[in-house]
Amino acid sequence: MKFIEGGITAARGFKAGGVNAGIKAGRTKNDLALIASDVPCAAAGLFTRNKVKAAPVQLDIETVRKGSARAIIANSGNANACAPNDMENARKMQKLAAEALGISADEVLVGSTGVIGVEINIAAIEKGLPALAASLSDEAAGSDEAAKAIMTTDTKKKEQAAEFEIGGRTVKLGGISKGSGMIHPNMGTMLCYLTTDCAIDCVTLKKVLKEVCDVTFNRISVDGDTSTNDSLIILANGMAGNEPVIENTEGYAVFKEALLAVCTDLARRMAADGEGAKHLITCTVAGCESEEKAEILSKSVIGSSLTKAAVFGCDANWGRVLCALGYSGADFDPLKVDVDFVSSAGRIGVCRQGKGLVFDEDKALEILKQDEVIIDINMNEGEAAVTCWGCDLTYDYVKINGDYRT
Amino acid sequence: MKFIEGGITAARGFKAGGVNAGIKAGRTKNDLALIASDVPCAAAGLFTRNKVKAAPVQLDIETVRKGSARAIIANSGNANACAPNDMENARKMQKLAAEALGISADEVLVGSTGVIGVEINIAAIEKGLPALAASLSDEAAGSDEAAKAIMTTDTKKKEQAAEFEIGGRTVKLGGISKGSGMIHPNMGTMLCYLTTDCAIDCVTLKKVLKEVCDVTFNRISVDGDTSTNDSLIILANGMAGNEPVIENTEGYAVFKEALLAVCTDLARRMAADGEGAKHLITCTVAGCESEEKAEILSKSVIGSSLTKAAVFGCDANWGRVLCALGYSGADFDPLKVDVDFVSSAGRIGVCRQGKGLVFDEDKALEILKQDEVIIDINMNEGEAAVTCWGCDLTYDYVKINGDYRT
Numbered sequence: 023m024k025f026i027e028g029g030i031t032a033a034r035g036f037k038a039g040g041v042n043a044g045i046k047a048g049r050t051k052n053d054l055a056l057i058a059s060d061v062p063c064a065a066a067g068l069f070t071r072n073k074v075k076a077a078p079v080q081l082d083i084e085t086v087r088k089g090s091a092r093a094i095i096a097n098s099g100n101a102n103a104c105a106p107n108d109m110e111n112a113r114k115m116q117k118l119a120a121e122a123l124g125i126s127a128d129e130v131l132v133g134s135t136g137v138i139g140v141e142i143n144i145a146a147i148e149k150g151l152p153a154l155a156a157s158l159s160d161e162a163a164g165s166d167e168a169a170k171a172i173m174t175t176d177t178k179k180k181e182q183a184a185e186f187e188i189g190g191r192t193v194k195l196g197g198i199s200k201g202s203g204m205i206h207p208n209m210g211t212m213l214c215y216l217t218t219d220c221a222i223d224c225v226t227l228k229k230v231l232k233e234v235c236d237v238t239f240n241r242i243s244v245d246g247d248t249s250t251n252d253s254l255i256i257l258a259n260g261m262a263g264n265e266p267v268i269e270n271t272e273g274y275a276v277f278k279e280a281l282l283a284v285c286t287d288l289a290r291r292m293a294a295d296g297e298g299a300k301h302l303i304t305c306t307v308a309g310c311e312s313e314e315k316a317e318i319l320s321k322s323v324i325g326s327s328l329t330k331a332a333v334f335g336c337d338a339n340w341g342r343v344l345c346a347l348g349y350s351g352a353d354f355d356p357l358k359v360d361v362d363f364v365s366s367a368g369r370i371g372v373c374r375q376g377k378g379l380v381f382d383e384d385k386a387l388e389i390l391k392q393d394e395v396i397i398d399i400n401m402n403e404g405e406a407a408v409t410c411w412g413c414d415l416t417y418d419y420v421k422i423n424g425d426y427r428t
Numbered sequence: 429m430k431f432i433e434g435g436i437t438a439a440r441g442f443k444a445g446g447v448n449a450g451i452k453a454g455r456t457k458n459d460l461a462l463i464a465s466d467v468p469c470a471a472a473g474l475f476t477r478n479k480v481k482a483a484p485v486q487l488d489i490e491t492v493r494k495g496s497a498r499a500i501i502a503n504s505g506n507a508n509a510c511a512p513n514d515m516e517n518a519r520k521m522q523k524l525a526a527e528a529l530g531i532s533a534d535e536v537l538v539g540s541t542g543v544i545g546v547e548i549n550i551a552a553i554e555k556g557l558p559a560l561a562a563s564l565s566d567e568a569a570g571s572d573e574a575a576k577a578i579m580t581t582d583t584k585k586k587e588q589a590a591e592f593e594i595g596g597r598t599v600k601l602g603g604i605s606k607g608s609g610m611i612h613p614n615m616g617t618m619l620c621y622l623t624t625d626c627a628i629d630c631v632t633l634k635k636v637l638k639e640v641c642d643v644t645f646n647r648i649s650v651d652g653d654t655s656t657n658d659s660l661i662i663l664a665n666g667m668a669g670n671e672p673v674i675e676n677t678e679g680y681a682v683f684k685e686a687l688l689a690v691c692t693d694l695a696r697r698m699a700a701d702g703e704g705a706k707h708l709i710t711c712t713v714a715g716c717e718s719e720e721k722a723e724i725l726s727k728s729v730i731g732s733s734l735t736k737a738a739v740f741g742c743d744a745n746w747g748r749v750l751c752a753l754g755y756s757g758a759d760f761d762p763l764k765v766d767v768d769f770v771s772s773a774g775r776i777g778v779c780r781q782g783k784g785l786v787f788d789e790d791k792a793l794e795i796l797k798q799d800e801v802i803i804d805i806n807m808n809e810g811e812a813a814v815t816c817w818g819c820d821l822t823y824d825y826v827k828i829n830g831d832y833r834t
Contacts (some may be wrong), residue, residue: 042762050481056685071753071755071761072751072754073753073754073755073756073758073760073762074750074751074753074754074762074782075754075762076524090663103747103750103777104747104750104762104782104783104784106783106784110782134801137745137747138745138748138750138751139746139747139750139778139779139783139784140784141468142772146618155607163452221537245733245734246731246732246733246734247733247734247748247751247752247755248751248754248755249751250747250750250751250754281532320723326653327651327653327733327825327829328653328829330827331828331829331830332830334826334830335829335830335831337830337831339543339544340545340657341507341510341545342510342544342546342653344480344509344544344545344656345478345480345544345653345654345655345656346479346653347479348478348479348480348654348656349477349478349479349653349654349743350479352479353479356480356481356510358481372545373510373545376480376510377510377512377545378510378511378512378544378546378547380546415826415829416826417823417826417827419733419737419826420737420740420821420822420823420826421823422711422737423733423734423737423738423741423821424737424738424740424741424743427744
């Protein structure tokens with residue numbers, strides 16, 4: 023498996039595009055994306071567990087149930103959640119995209135992200151659709167424009183693609199995602215769209231998507247807020263011509279490895295580009311009795327406001343790490359815990375068997391100044407290890423969210 | 429019942445004091461407090477549920493088990509948690525205070541708050557004890573000095589006291605507390621010391637303390653971080669001369685009412701003075717099926733970083749309130765939810781039956797600019813109602829915690 027260029031259009035038979043449709047007055051960035059396959063696809067999706075689900079999420083849950091789809095239309099600037107006529111407008115978006123592509127409405131998935139509670143500007147979307155359809159391209163530029171169109175407070179567009187072999191056939195897989203705020207591990211916490219030319223049925227596709235989501239997107243957090251609009255969708259059009267992938271085969275393992283690599287990369291980028299973030303925080307909890315427990319502990323650390331603020335301040339305040347482990351709800355012996363801080367500038371031990379070490383503050387500062395800070399924890403009670411990703415809590419997070427609507 | 433002056437020294441037979449012992453080099457504020465009763469007291473305490481418990485918490489859990497105590501020594505500037513010789517030093521503090529008061533060590537409770545993982549400066553405490561013992565006073569000034577001595581990042585000292593009658597006898601109850609950071613509802617989330625001259629046995633005292641704590645201190649949150657040092661302790665010395673309070677009597681109801689009033693007041697002050705806070709956020713969830721569910725929903729709203737940042741920005745972003753209700757884990761019908769924002773400047777409805785209302789932004793801004801903002805939610809599914817308290821997320825929270833150790 024190797025990473026390749028092309029993002030969501032890397033796989034054969036997929037086109038993408040994006041335009042500014044003027045959904046939010048005064049904004050000139052792309053706000054409407056379209057992804058389409060030349061042929062029907064097996065489809066699988068995972069959606070927010072928030073009890074308050076945006077209309078497009080409710081609609082997609084229905085659409086994806088039959089296991090096939092062919093296109094995705096998505097907008098930024100409005101979440102189309104808790105808003106007047108939200109379901110009517112989601113269906114209208116679906117219908118408009120289907121008409122532009124000459125396919126049936128139930129082959130189109132719909133995504134929205136942005137402000138909650140305000141009616142979406144459906145007239146702008148209708149007006150923008152001809153230009154959007156015209157922008158479709160199977161080149162990397164199409165993926166770029168689509169990736170830009172789903173960004174909200176993201177500062178970087180997020181694309182990744184991979185190439186691998188199944189049964190002698192070259193298969194490709196790629197995706198785009200957006201993150202930034204309302205990011206918390208609970209099933210596909212964001213918008214992420216993936217395409218592949220792999221031949222795989224929708225049941226197997228859903229299974230592998232769930233397995234990978236649980237250890238990638240469900241292991242990141244920016245702010246502990248699970249959005250109303252989170253969606254992770256994959257379309258597989260089979261154009262690689264491989265023997266269909268089935269469970270418990272080498273092909274399944276190869277496909278899963280590639281999906282895991284692409285999703286890990288996108289998940290890390292989402293955490294690193296969390297609202298206002300200056301540091302990616304990677305928390306590894308090893309030496310644990312079980313993976314389940316390691317995940318609870320690691321998520322508690324990346325979710326701790328105090329730990330996040332300390333990393334922002336490049337302050338090696340490991341007491342806050344111990345504190346976050348302690349209130350996670352997991353049972354453990356505090357007197358066995360070791361903590362190191364690690365980055366490209368080196369490694370420093372700060373806690374052994376639950377007690378503080380005397381350490382070189384200058385070296386710790388140098389380590390904590392790097393873009394990615396690894397909090398490396400050993401519980402010294404077993405063999406299981408889990409990694410979760412978060413980001414620091416900064417002035418800019420407060421600034422961005424103190425005045426989000428205007 | 430009426431509120432009175434005097435804080436922790438309001439009740440008969442209690443003295444308090446505070447001094448600067450130089451526990452943290454360079455700080456001139458009080459950092460060591462002592463509270464003592466002239467006679468033995470019934471004692472009850474509630475302590476952090478954090479798995480990582482500071483040494484003084486572990487020691488107090490043992491001490492309070494026998495149901496009696498007579499004094500409390502507490503310091504700020506060092507949490508005495510996860511630190512070398514932490515238990516030895518906690519016992520030393522206990523012993524030093526006992527010697528200064530001429531009582532036995534197992535009559536002394538010990539509290540610490542501050543940085544985790546650094547050995548406490550026990551020499552400074554030993555050196556400061558004679559001045560501390562000499563500072564003891566049964567006047568309001570004694571309570572003031574003790575209240576100041578337990579402050580860390582608090583900007584205001586927190587004292588309250590009440591007077592009420594039980595069986596024709598005047599009874600008094602008062603307390604001091606500190607909050608600010610690492611504040612999250614999970615059993616006595618802070619330091620709070622209460623004294624009363626009420627005659628009440630330790631079993632009844634523990635029962636009423638638990639009942640009141642569950643609806644006051646356990647319903648506030650500043651940052652979702654449950655500290656390693658949280659302690660809520662009450663000493664009752666019986667000097668009011670009332671018939672001992674027992675369950676299911678009018679006396680119990682009167683005592684509980686006063687304890688509830690004092691603890692509600694202290695809890696609100698702790699939320700309002702949360703680290704960096706500019707607004708007290710009061711979230712009332714009414715019309716709920718059960719109190720348990722209402723509490724889960726309300727806590728999710730006050731804990732939401734996005735909602736907290738929106739209140740800081742005086743942004744009536746009720747979509748974030750709906751989102752926080754939705755990911756709380758409680759089951760409900762989003763299409764029944766009503767949300768109003770309320771303050772001393774008035775009331776404005778922003779959401780009815782789960783959909784946004786068109787509202788006057790200027791009026792909303794005026795309401796949100798006040799010191800206390802009430803988020804008033806009606807689930808329209810039952811009769812239960814619960815109020816929780818939090819604060820906004822500000823630049824200052826990030827600043828305070830980005831560089832806490834230095």
